Amino acid sequence: MSAKKLLILPGDGIGQEVMVQVRRIIDWMGKKRGVAFDVSEGLIGGSAYDVHGTPLADETLADAMAADAVLLGAVGGPKWDDLPFEKKPERGLLKIRKEMGLFANLRPAVVFDALVEASTLKPEVVKGLDIMIVRELTGGLYFGQPRGIETLPDGQRKGVNTLTYTTSEIQRIGRAAFDLARKRRKKLTSVDKANVLECTVLWREEMIKLHKEEYSDVELEHLYVDNAAMQLVRNPRQFDVMVTENMFGDILSDCAAMLTGSLGMLPSASLGAADATGARKALYEPVHGSAPDIAGKDMANPLACILSFSMCLRYSFDMTAEADMIDNAVKTVLAGGLRTGDIMAAGKAKVSTTVMGEAIVRELDKMG
Numbered sequence: 001m002s003a004k005k006l007l008i009l010p011g012d013g014i015g016q017e018v019m020v021q022v023r024r025i026i027d028w029m030g031k032k033r034g035v036a037f038d039v040s041e042g043l044i045g046g047s048a049y050d051v052h053g054t055p056l057a058d059e060t061l062a063d064a065m066a067a068d069a070v071l072l073g074a075v076g077g078p079k080w081d082d083l084p085f086e087k088k089p090e091r092g093l094l095k096i097r098k099e100m101g102l103f104a105n106l107r108p109a110v111v112f113d114a115l116v117e118a119s120t121l122k123p124e125v126v127k128g129l130d131i132m133i134v135r136e137l138t139g140g141l142y143f144g145q146p147r148g149i150e151t152l153p154d155g156q157r158k159g160v161n162t163l164t165y166t167t168s169e170i171q172r173i174g175r176a177a178f179d180l181a182r183k184r185r186k187k188l189t190s191v192d193k194a195n196v197l198e199c200t201v202l203w204r205e206e207m208i209k210l211h212k213e214e215y216s217d218v219e220l221e222h223l224y225v226d227n228a229a230m231q232l233v234r235n236p237r238q239f240d241v242m243v244t245e246n247m248f249g250d251i252l253s254d255c256a257a258m259l260t261g262s263l264g265m266l267p268s269a270s271l272g273a274a275d276a277t278g279a280r281k282a283l284y285e286p287v288h289g290s291a292p293d294i295a296g297k298d299m300a301n302p303l304a305c306i307l308s309f310s311m312c313l314r315y316s317f318d319m320t321a322e323a324d325m326i327d328n329a330v331k332t333v334l335a336g337g338l339r340t341g342d343i344m345a346a347g348k349a350k351v352s353t354t355v356m357g358e359a360i361v362r363e364l365d366k367m368g
């Protein structure tokens, strides 16, 4: 079997620290499971700007296009805050997602039993929570034209962004979400604002059509985004898969993140369309940012990035057994009482990024 090509882009701040722990697991997979990854590493975000004068160099993008999967840490930090808009670290992230055609962002929100107390919601509301938010990633308000800030004849300034979706854009994200729901608990909630925004009237119509024509075995419901936000904190377990446009998904997935207690626990996957062989371009990354407040202190929780690697094994490489091993190692280590600062609780042992990474590898060792 040819080695799986994995491009690693640690990025900035804690992105670099958590990725060190993922590298341990990749090495472990090679040594103990005989899984050979062809791993290369590149720059993105502020660290790429410092070297190349751009947050995503063309060569890095070419490497990403040639890889079977890309694993990314996080980008950004105060050092680069004053750069012009197009040079900002976050532009590198938007560009790589856009160029790779990663239109589906999968954000699981899972409450581990050991962390049920970490949520700000009552344990009986979140215990056993396992939902998947599917966010459209390459269209909508974040990319629509026209956009910009202009000066009007009367001297006022006007800011413009445009919410736009075509039927094919809605259908491809709809299919991705229905397919996922079909493999889970067969319930899809489509989130829109069809009472106010025409673009999302079209969204709802297309979801209904897809449901009728291709996915009648999956239950489909529609919620307005304001209600969806309320329901997420009122009774989140009513959901299985939620699908929504780019900006709504950005906000709702962060809201769902907090149901689980910490950004440091949340992985994500971004997938493109399948090619003729069934392979998809794919990028895996933790949901959190570069956390400048704790960067360089060996304090970051590496589990979101480690769980992102687990998603990579599951969705890009069909390595379900290895992905399950990682997920179980995380569960066991948490049940054993180890905690990084972000998920610390009374009576638990506070550990560093490094110690948490080592503990996961030790658990993997026990499983073989």
Ligand code: NAD
Pocket (backbone or CB within 6 Å): 014, 073, 074, 075, 076, 077, 078, 090, 093, 263, 264, 265, 285, 286, 287, 288, 289, 290, 291, 292, 293, 294, 299, 300, 301, 302, 304, 340, 342
């Ligand atoms: P952030 O996610 O970096 O941090 C928010 C808070 O959560 C901070 O207090 C941080 O210490 C904590 N936190 C985040 N991840 C953690 C982890 N793994 N372990 C422990 N604590 C963790 O968000 P922010 O502060 O709004 O943004 C900081 C920088 O990151 C900005 O430059 C922003 O643009 C960038 N950012 C990047 C991404 C990305 O790369 N995908 C996402 C969000 C923000």
